[in-house]
Amino acid sequence: MAAARSPLRRWKPFLAAFAPIDDAIEAFNPTFLCRDEFRRATARLFEMLLDAEDDAEAEEHRLLLDEAMVESLTTLRMVAVPPKTLATTDLAKVVGGMTKHESERIRRLAGEIVRGWRAAVKRDLVTMGIALEKLSQTPERIETNLPVSSDLNAKAKRAPPAPKKKTTALPPKLPAGACGRRESAEICNEEKIAAAKRKLKEGYQEVEEAKKRRKIHVIEDPKLVKQRQQKMHPIMRVRSRACGAASMAEKNFIMSSLQRVYNLDYHTNFLR
Secondary structure, three states: OOOHHHHHHHHHOOOOOHHHHHHHHHHOOOOOOOOHHHHHHHHHHHHHHHHHOHHHHHHHHHHHHHHHHHHHHHHHHHHOHHHHHHHHOOOHHHHHHHHOOHHHHHHHHHHHHHHHHHHHHHHHHHHHHHHHHHHOOOOOOOOOOOOOOHHHHHHHOOOOOOOOOOOOOOOOOOOHHHHHHHHHHHHHHHHHHHHHHHHHHHHHHHHHHHHHHHOOOOOHHHHHHHHHHHHHHHHHHHHHHHHHHHHHHHHHHHHHHHHHHHHHHHHHHHHH
């Protein structure tokens, strides 16, 4: 009699069913499938059921709990529950127990979910069996000392030899004696240039002194000069020609000195 008068009635064995179902749904997508609001709603329904004043009011709250469980099982059927969750939690036991609920809708949904889990686990077992069979065909120990393939040896023989690195030839080093001779040649050239310049300077000085020694000539009538030359003693005419020849010799000396200096400068620059 007391059991018949209990407001929970058919829900008494299934009071703990909501918690594992909500956890499995929320684990699939915590952001979009958060069950906090749903948990608060079901908790409020249980409080109202216990506080019901008569059987009619209690039955109304029990029907609302039936609808809440239908919603939970429908959502659970749409999410993928991994086998690890079924093995480590009481979810499979709780949902399997819902097949004994008084509500026909709840029993049908619970049965569909359990059958879907069994089919998924069987598929996983078949896949794992195939994988194990393929793995059993592979050697357990990997051989490391394997003979080298003859094809690899043939390819290695046909491979062209590596090109030799080109070595750039260094310019030959001059012996120490050659360097000494070159330095001595440069010194000799410098001495010759200095001597030529000195001679050129001396020639200029001689020309200047000759100009200073010249007397100031008085401009005379050309006829008088010619008459004087005709009357001049033969020895004096020879001396006059000698003076003219001396001035030409001075010019020739200067030109030859300049030519020697130019030649020495050219050869020196060429050697350097």
